[in-house]
Amino acid sequence: MVLPTRPCVGLLAALFSAAPLPGPVLAQTVGALPPGVEGEWLTARDRPALYTDIAAVPSRQSTMAAVEYVASSQIAAMASEPLALSTGSNLTQMSSNWVAATFYVGASRLARISDDRRTLRFLSAVADHYNYSLRGARSGKTMLNADDIAIGDLYEELYARRGQEGVLMPLRQRLDWQVPYLARADDTPALVWWWADALYMAPPVFARMTALTGDPKYLNAADKEWKRTAARLWVEDEKLFLRDERFKDDGHRQANGDRIYWSRANGWVMGGLARWLEALPADFASRGFYIDLFEKMAGRIAGLQQEDGLWRASLLNPSAYPEAETSGSVFYVYALAWGVNHGLLDRDIYLPHVLKGWAALNRHILPNGLVGAAQKTGDQPVSTAPQDVGLYVSGTYILAGLEVAALNDPIRSLPLAEPARDAAEVIAATTPVPPAPVTVVGPEEIRRRDAEMRATSALSYDPADLNRPSTIAPLAPPPEDQRRPRAVARFAPDRLDDLLWENDRVAHRIYGPALEVREAPSGSGVDVWAKRVRYPFMDRQLKFPNYHVDRGEGLDYYDVGRGRGAGGLGVWYDNKLWTSRNFSTYDIQKTGGDEARFSVTYRPWPVDVVRTVSEVRTFSLPLGSNFTRMTSTLSSNISAPLIVGIGISKRSNDNGRGFVTRDADHGRLMFWEPDNPEHGSLGIALSVDPATIEGFAEDADNYLILIRVTPGQPFTYYMGSAWDRGLDFSSRQSWEDFVAGQSFEFRPIPQEVD
Structure with a gap:
């Protein structure tokens, strides 16, 4: 891997912990990596054997080796790029937009179980770089944009593991602002979540916010808008979603005149349903609606899998775009495996589809460790080249791999519990320390800087001294x-x-x-x-x-x-x-x-x-x-x-x-x-x-x-x-x-x- 030749602008002044610093802060040295970039991130893991036999469930060890390889390859690719000031249309960098956020979703889940702490350090540094904030502040429409909420899953994950209130506050403020619009009493001509992709980006974040805070308003509001979106875009006869309402009219048809059912749009929905159901309370009134929808889609999607194990960009007209395409397929492997693992889908029926799809995805991992044949960003099927990649594919490949690995385990019940709080040692080991200023050169300056940082920690008032409960924590049930x-x-x-x-x-x-x-x-x-x-x-x-x-x-x-x-x-x-x-x-x-x-x-x-x-x-x-x-x-x-x-x-x-x-x-x-x-x-x-x-x-x-x-x-x-x-x-x-x-x-x- 070639190191970057210019600084990653503005990159990663990572979290300053309230705890005393573990040791002296080392000075910047000439020729070092750009501030905040850690050398370990720039080297991917060794490439494992990626072939899998579709006749048997691959071992957890071999599956996790593939997952860790793709994750480390994607982190290396992201960390090697300069970071632009405007991140809205970034496709490959450590952005705060939806493209990068969908990678963070998968990487966060991997970091829960991985012995390699580099992934969590990387995610921590990215989140801190953006001050745990979100894009979209310029207008009411963008404040409601589901894409800009997607990175909230990363912040929720870090809060769940660390309990640091400030990590969740900006996201919660945005969701609080959105709730009245999502929960509006009357239907409106325009939807808030007007495109199918939105059902992956925002609803799981709302559901997790309820799980983390105990406040059901987030879940209830999201439930209302989810159903509004489904009422407009779900086509019961086809058991599929249209990408948005434009695809109902005659100007958005396939060459043969049929409606377009885009693979990735339906992938977003199935993946979103899985993540949504993970956080949905077992007694939630609408739970049956979402399970029924998931099961209907699963049955339809399984029947549209092609001989090579993938799904084509145009689900009902595969010959229109006959080339391999992974950005929809990776969601289906994830969702079908997830459904089997949680007892929603029959293992005997759906396991062959999962294994066939997983093997196909692995055949498209490029020499650089990224998943190829990924359709570029867009809103409908287009042709795809073998070398095309996307962060949304590598992120969802991780989710798919974690579920394939879990096929070796017993069925897991829903909802899933949030991850347990990390020990102080884990937090310290996965929280990058801000690099010292470039002026800190030589032993004397290092000693002075170290003394300054210790004084900062010692003299700062700690709100924990009042022993007040967290403003975010749910109400803990009383003793039995x-x-x-x-x-x-x-x-x-x-x-x-x-x-x-x-x-x-x-x-x-x-x-x-x-x-x-x-x-x-x-x-x-x-x-x-x-x-x-x-x-x-x-x-x-x-x-x-x-x-x-x-x-x-x-x-x-x-x-x-x-x-x-x-x-x-x-x-x-x-x-x-x-x-x-x-x-x-x-x-x-x-x-x-x-x-x-x-x-x-x-x-x-x-x-x-x-x-x-x-x-x-x-x-x-x-x-x-x-x-x-x-x-x-x-x-x-x-x-x-x-x-x-x-x-x-x-x-x-x-x-x-x-x-x-x-x-x-x-x-x-x-x-x-x-x-x-x-x-x-x-x-x-x-x-x-x-x-x-x-x-x-x-x-x-x-x-x-x-x-x-x-x-x-x-x-x-x-x-x-x-x-x-x-x-x-x-x-x-x-x-x-x-x-x-x-x-x-x-x-x-x-x-x-x-």
Whole structure:
């Protein structure tokens, strides 16, 4: 291998670790490699025997030798090239674009199991060179471009192995920006993922982000757009995908007038399905849709394999481009072997296709170690030359080889677990140290530089000192003995005097005196938490600095604001709602078993200038119920009856103002919130004694149900909630049907003594 003759511009100022440097930083020397390039990368492994017998599964050893050879050859080729400032159309360099990213996908998987740490060092240096960022910042369209998301898989892999938050932050910010567009409620003429290749580039990155963070919004959003793309591009009769919608019209046909089904486009889809299903939770609602699609495509693709073991660029018209073509074929070998290894495809049926294809791919490995006969970048079949190569081919060859090697092993279940965290020694050994400046020459400068770096490490503040949980980590389940369903209530001085209560179905809180001092004008509205586990989760969720992020078990995304939230009350007088501030005192009477019960007091508050009112309220939430029973006693300096307004905060967004149901005959006020693209919809229901109803009203912040109350006499009402991404209700209709079937007792229940 000839060394490069000019510097790799801007190449690879690799990660500066927060840990102390392991030793002196060596100075640059004249005639050394360009900064950041390691000499080991520039030499490929020795070429192994590449012939395989299609009558038998090749050994793991021989298969891995071929995989390591191609991987090292591709790294050597990439590292030997100068790196251009603009990487958008780079085809052979260490770019951040999709071409290079598809190599990183395969190389990352190899680095999980390889004893050779050079691959992971190379990947680490590339990721650090790009500061873990993505292309596409110039416009909204490019911010949504799936191709520019593909490199996110590399960042996710490095985060999974190292747990360094900054590695994932730029990617997560981009995905957060994309989620509302992917999760839009209505179909649009234009798709976000409008071409088949996109299904390889972006969806697996979204699925892994959910696996890494616990937040299902990424997976749910990607699922919506995936299905939109399939609805437009999947042709059920052919069991194949069109590359994009242009290939439906007469101007994009084969010479014989038939539709064009491009091999690599369908390869992207099959490979993307495999990677998507690896991260898809076993209980994900749409999982069957994707497995069915994968199995249909596999059956069709297997039947289109040619005698030489490859697939032609035009799947249904192989004679149009009769030459060998590997860039589609390599995906099919990968996907079919993957399907066998994970029990989705019958081994007896599909193994011969895999072995025939693997042998064919190996016949096209060029003397330089790269896979030849690869169609160039494009959007449809074209002629291919034997010497043509592509990073997407070498990357997917690695994936295919790993699956061929795994044919020697038992079937693996899905989803796959993320890789375990690396030991500190492994991280140190696979993280390139930034080269010293060229001015560091001679022993004295080396000593000075070494002392400077040690001081930098010693004097820098370490956020880990606060022992706060990661902003990215999913919510870890509690110990097994803490996972039993129970109803709990807790006063939380650690959260500014919140009072929390939850059971196996719902979770709520109200705000206490410390928050009243800190965040005026906080008030007596009732907060709703979205919950999808049967055991208590609020305490563990609140330990995160931002508990408004879903980490797998639920979150608080409901904004009480100045409103009543879900069931706060006030006195309705002169067409205005007069409300208390935060609760003043509390008494928890029952927690940890089949009921959470507590009472609170609210200090007197004015009703205009005509009277003053105070309140004592008892809350009771039994196990198995979506409804909290509230019994309130209002005291007043005037004995005249009160009109009390019990409210639900208004909500609106781009998806509308939600749905309000007012039912005086049954004493109900219900509100189904407009869909939140990231988190779904909450439903709130209030139930009061119909005999006390005075009507309905609303103000700027609330929908209100009005009841007649006598000061000093207790009255009871119920507040219930539901979440369409929780465990019990998937729609407004299912929630409202449930509410309609409930019966409520409004007579005061004597206070129990525990």
